[in-house]
Amino acid sequence: MANCFVGDVQGCYDDLRRLLDLAKFDPTEDTLWLCGDLVARGPDSLGVLRFVKSLGERAVTVLGNHDLHLLAVAGGHAPLKKKDKIEPIIKAPDAAELLDWLRFQPLLAEHPEHPLLMVHAGLSPAWDVTLARQCAREVESLLQGEHYQWLLKHMYGDHPDSWSNELTGIERYRYIINVFTRMRFCYFDGRLDFKCKLGPKESTPGLRPWFEQREHHVDDPIIVFGHWAALMGQCSVADIKALDTGCVWGNSLTLWRYEDDALIATPCPVHAK
Numbered sequence: 001m002a003n004c005f006v007g008d009v010q011g012c013y014d015d016l017r018r019l020l021d022l023a024k025f026d027p028t029e030d031t032l033w034l035c036g037d038l039v040a041r042g043p044d045s046l047g048v049l050r051f052v053k054s055l056g057e058r059a060v061t062v063l064g065n066h067d068l069h070l071l072a073v074a075g076g077h078a079p080l081k082k083k084d085k086i087e088p089i090i091k092a093p094d095a096a097e098l099l100d101w102l103r104f105q106p107l108l109a110e111h112p113e114h115p116l117l118m119v120h121a122g123l124s125p126a127w128d129v130t131l132a133r134q135c136a137r138e139v140e141s142l143l144q145g146e147h148y149q150w151l152l153k154h155m156y157g158d159h160p161d162s163w164s165n166e167l168t169g170i171e172r173y174r175y176i177i178n179v180f181t182r183m184r185f186c187y188f189d190g191r192l193d194f195k196c197k198l199g200p201k202e203s204t205p206g207l208r209p210w211f212e213q214r215e216h217h218v219d220d221p222i223i224v225f226g227h228w229a230a231l232m233g234q235c236s237v238a239d240i241k242a243l244d245t246g247c248v249w250g251n252s253l254t255l256w257r258y259e260d261d262a263l264i265a266t267p268c269p270v271h272a273k
Contacts, residue, residue, distance in 0.1 A: 001031070002025075002029075002030040002031070002258070003030070003031050003111065003114065004033065004255050005033040005035065005224050005241065005255065005256045005258070006033065006255045007242075007244040007253065007254050008037040008226040008229070008244045008248070009038050009042070009048050009253065010066065010272075011039050011040055011043060011048055011085060011248070012042035012044070012048070012247050013042070013047035014043075014044070015247055015268045016051070016253065018266050019253050019254075022266055023257065023264045028058075030058065031059070032052075032055060032060070033059075033060045033109070033116075033224070035064070035118060035224060035226030035227070035244065036064025036065075036119075036121075036227070037064035037066045037067060037226065037244075038064070039066055039067060040066035040069075040085065041083060041084065041271060041272035042272070043271055049098045053098065053101050062105060062119055062120050063102075063120065063143075064121075064181055064227060065181040068155065068177070069084070070084075070089065070099070071102060072152040072156075073086065073090065074089075074090055077152050103143055104144050106140055107139060107140055107176075107181070108132060108136035114258065116222050117221040118223075119223070120180055120181050121179065121180055121181050121183045121184070121210075121226075121227040121228070122179065122211065122214075123223065124163055124175075124179045124192075125190050125210060125213040125214040126163035127163070128217055129220060136176070136180065139176050142173065151173060154170045155170075158178070158192075158194050159171075159174075160174070161175075161193075162191050178192060178194070179192070182194055183210050184196065184227070185208065185210065186208055187206055188213070197228075209235075209236070211223075211236070212236060212237065222241065223239065225240070225241070225243070225244075229245065229249060229251070230246075231244070233263075241256055243256060252265040252268055253265065253268055
């Protein structure tokens with residue numbers, strides 16, 4: 001009974017199935033954990049959604065920025081961009097069922113027995129795991145409730161870029177969403193940066209990766225994240241696993257198996273244009 005974690009799929013359905021075959025993933029015994037961004041720039045986002053949904057409890061996924069954007073587009077709160085390649089989902093006969101399923105996925109997922117925590121982008125340097133869990137549940141309850149369209153309409157924006165326990169309303173929810181789905185770098189004072197998408201060695205002076213800015217706690221679980229293709233799976237902090245290796249950009253799709261610490265990857269053609 002293996003736990004297999006996979007980085008950003010971004011609609012690369014064939015690559016995902018090939019990777020799972022390489023890892024000898026057994027959907028009757030194993031669990032597939034996906035770091036978010038199931039959809040977007042690849043050729044078959046609809047196929048990815050249908051497949052992951054069909055796995056039922058054998059699949060655990062978290063929401064990424066592209067997944068939330070799909071929900072916003074479907075709700076009429078953001079424009080449909082050709083490069084995102086999500087129109088087949090919106091026009092599919094099972095669109096309502098798929099989108100409703102996606103809306104009920106978490107921002108933060110944890111293994112019930114092993115010290116494993118998965119998010120799309122990261123955890124705020126201002127949060128410990130307990131606060132991160134609380135913040136995730138706040139936004140998830142809104143997404144899964146009757147006012148989710150209001151949240152999707154107002155979630156876009158780069159501010160506030162600093163955490164305060166006094167944040168309320170949409171400013172609080174926007175910060176939480178940005179941390180879980182968009183964050184890469186922070187300033188030394190903890191403010192979030194959303195402009196730089198390069199790797200740490202090429203970044204703007206004064207920025208640090210969130211995982212270097214964040215204080216380590218002895219009881220922290222292993223943290224698994226995606227979102228940051230420029231890292232190419234390299235993270236400078238022990239027990240933090242970076243799994244986005246740029247599948248959609250022609251690099252590879254990577255799987256990490258918890259039980260034997262194996263990394264398995266498959267090369268991918270360029271899908272994003």
